[in-house]
Amino acid sequence: MLRALLPEHLPRLAGQRVLVVGDAMLDRYWFGAVERISPEAPVPVVAVGGSEERLGGAANVARNVVALGGQARLLAVTGVDEAAARIDALLAETHIDAQLLRDPALPTTLKLRVLSRSQQLIRLDFEARPAAAALAQIEAAFADALDWAQVVVLSDYGKGTLGAASTLIERARAAARPVIVDPKGHDYERYRGATLLTPNRGEFATVAGPWAREDELHAKAADWLARLRVERLLVTRSEQGMTLFRAGAPALHDPARAREVFDVSGAGDTVVAALALAFAAELDDAAAVHLANLAAGIVVGKLGTATASVQEVAAELAKEDSACM
Template identity: 60%
Template sequence: MMKFPLDAVSRARVLVVGDVMLDRYWFGEVERISPEAPVPVVRVARREDRLGGAANVARNIVALGGQATLLGVVGTDEAGQKVAQLAAEAGIGTKLVDDASLHTTTKMRVLGRQQQLLRIDFEQGPAPQSLERVQAEMSALLRDHDVLVLSDYAKGVLGQVEGLIAAARQAGLPVLVDPKGHLYRRYRGASLVTPNRAEMQEAVGRWQTEDELTERAQALRGELQLEALLVTRSEQGMTLFTQAGRAHVDALAHEVFDVSGAGDTVLATLAVTRAAGLSWEDAMRWANRAGGIVVGKLGTSVVTAGELA
């Protein structure tokens, strides 16, 4: 495999727009069962906050050596301030829209002996005026970037995604989308869409054979006017569909410890390698390698250019 194109990646300017989250981890020891209910008592020994969702995509882009600007919506709360602080510490440029009507999307995980015991989610959709501000901010930022990444976690920030794709296309920027749900018509005109296996099944139904998958994937790609459709398939690797046909890479044989955030790493790697001038197929190979590394780490994590090399 070719050398990771670090020089070209370092010049890549990626604009990430989508659902920004805070991933909060509470680590502790479990030594007894509660006398109040049959549940474990976790004595918290350590707390850790990490960027999640679209913010984790941006964090991965910077870790790989690229330049990232993050645009999303946060609440005027402690979690929103923490997102801004962590992004600044990671070297991410931010244009965070403050929305006083919502709580910043937060996923709080409680772990005992490295095993997740409980996850608590705090989430609300943004106000319509916040979405208008996202559209206006994005339009102003497009000219300073090479690639647009849309990270959709169905939390509402990409509620008007059609307008964002249209603006990027008008500006001549490739658009990479990590989708959610089954209404893929919303993403028409993007350059690349990266559903995982379950999301692809939701969009086109279950397939029995590889030929059936190819037929349905190419039909979807044509309907959405995409350059490429990449299906990430966990232990089955990744399959890329383009005008040239089908390309596949097997999963790299790493121990899978935690898949949370793996899609963010894959999307970030595709964005920086594509901005660096690589073909879709070569970009997929690097993304597959990065995904294989990150699933061996606990929680939402990053892969660095050094690890890829």
């Protein structure tokens, strides 16, 4: 178990500046009871009794940065519709400095989940890819925001906002800003030169191929680090914890903590937010990984896209100290 993260490290996260660029979305939840099956088709009838809305995607990364004590600036594209208005309101409530570029022809990405007794019954997605004009605005706005940022996060959910990811990475690295990428899809070449990639186990297997043994995973990680000229690769591995692979240095593994997993949605957002703040605060790799693992563990114990606070991380550290005594 990595023990490099100490309680005195946590105040160093306060006020660190993270620029988040990527696919912002609205997560909407409808809650209700199921007491019968529809006579029209063999599907449950949900009597909706409540609803909730939360920031999703890149907006949830920014939300997690703020929850952990940092400052977040969000750069994304939305439509001009009701979902965009709700994102605006939630960003204001969370004190996130956002520059949302509007594409009138674009439906704002919306994920609608219907749940009964904490079980998800169905998810409905509303989405489309931004127009070229909106993406050009992203590049222009990025140049202005880069001066403010200490660390850049590219949150890629495959919705099209990061079509120019390679250009953004080049500009950020030229300005000596670390770039953390939460990747999506099969084309990792466009992330070439990033500081850190954070695929989950399934995502990395999709691009690197499956592995049966630890040494095979290590070999694949080393290959992709060299191929993409990336400094670090963090593979999140669910019940196996997470492993940080580093160019020219030994890998670091942080095991998962035994806990009840309620919902894994949004946990990756928490991981990249925690890592970004750790980079900005100049914590070492071991402390950064441990922070990300603790924060993600807190979030999977909550329903839906959620955040971990500094206070909650401190409480987890205290539990670890007690267990070691």
